[in-house]
Amino acid sequence: MRIAIFSDTYVPEINGVALTLQRYTDYLRRQGIEYRLFVPSTSTAVPQVPQIERLTSIPFLLYRDLRFSLPNPLQINQVLDTFKPTLIHIATPFNIGLSGLLYGKKHQIPMIASYHTHFDHYLNYYHLSFLNKWVWKYLDWFHRPFERIYVPSESTKHQLLTKKFHRDIRIWGRGVDHDFFTPTKRVSHYLQQKYGIKENKILLYVGRMAPEKNIEFVLDMFHSLPSDVKKDTHLVMVGDGPLYSMLSQTYREKITWTGFLEGEELAKAYASSDIFLFPSETETFGNVVLEALASGLPVIGANAGGVGNIIKDGKTGFLCEPRNREVFVKQTEKLLENNLLRKNFADEARKYACTQSWDTIFRQLVANLIEVSDRKRISVIA
Secondary structure (H helix, E strand, C coil), X not given: CEEEEECXXXXXXXXXXXXXXXXXXHHHHHCCCEEEEEEECCCCCCCCCCCEEEECEEEECCEEEEEEECCCXXXXXXXXXXXXXXXXXXXXXXXXXXHHHHHHHHHCCCEEEECCCCHHHHHHHCCCHHHHHHHHHHHHHHHCCCCEEEECCHHHHHHHHHCCCXXXXXXXXXXXXXXXXXXXHCCCCHHHHHHCCCCCEEEEEECCCCHHHCHHHHHHHHHCCCHHHHCCEEEEEECCCCCHHHHHHHCCCCEEEEECCCHHHHHHHHHCCCEEEECCCCCCCCHHHHHHHHCCCCEEEECCCCHHHHCCECCCEEEXXXXXXXXXXXXXXXXXXXXXXXHHHHHHHHHHHCCCCHHHHHHHXXXXXXHHHXXXXXXXXX
């Protein structure tokens, strides 16, 4: 099997899709499966990899951390004509994904797509909800030719089936490196010493600082904690994004803004905290939630989207009604005040995360892809 993969995001961009695709291609390489990956160029220097084609791109106007691609069809066609893919995998429905779709349709190559993002949910946060109808029309048209659509969670599958989005939708879950994200990396008072924090208990948020993540809700909820609870509690906000500059200058009382963290620094930040907060309603999965669970953190999250499929309510954390400040405050207070309950949740969180292996997930995906490729080939011969 030779797989051509098309995506409008990839490392060094930091988001769930880009990081998942990096793990995916790493797995394909280890298994000796040939692939070619078409992704945007980047403004930072990255090592050249023979299997990766970097296509011309410019910063996206509305969000400069993302790239707007300007693919050259001649360049793409030359690479694909030589590579002769037996399957096309499209990860995003934008310019690069569209290039892959057109090539696959023209050459009658079996195609699958992965659906990672609720774009209609994002529109509401950017005051563009009037485009909702047209976005769904485009997504429906774009995904119609595929043999199969893969989604990260049951909630996403249910939403798409409700919309009669496609006849064949399967789960392609997510895993976590539980040897890297682990409670053993907890360092007593690590964050306190590194950032000059006086309080003993740490609430943690990790993710993009953007409207669709409900960042301001985290801040509002934290400041709504009872004064006797809040006096020994500190909020640590990890990540970067369009809201970072404004919010980090406005909200400073008992809040530390670290900016972007990665590697050991990130793993230690998870493990050295006490509770993970994640109120986003727009996730199709929520990779950071799984990283927090692997690090032995109870998670308090919104009962919406893919997050609702990861947190085991009352066992590894609490699922709360989205944007219900009183409920979030109540459950956070409960865990902060009850050390034994927090410890039990932490143990269960770690236990669950250790069952979520990347290799198992990718092995199942590749078996699925072989089935799709063979089924298409047999139907063509028949």
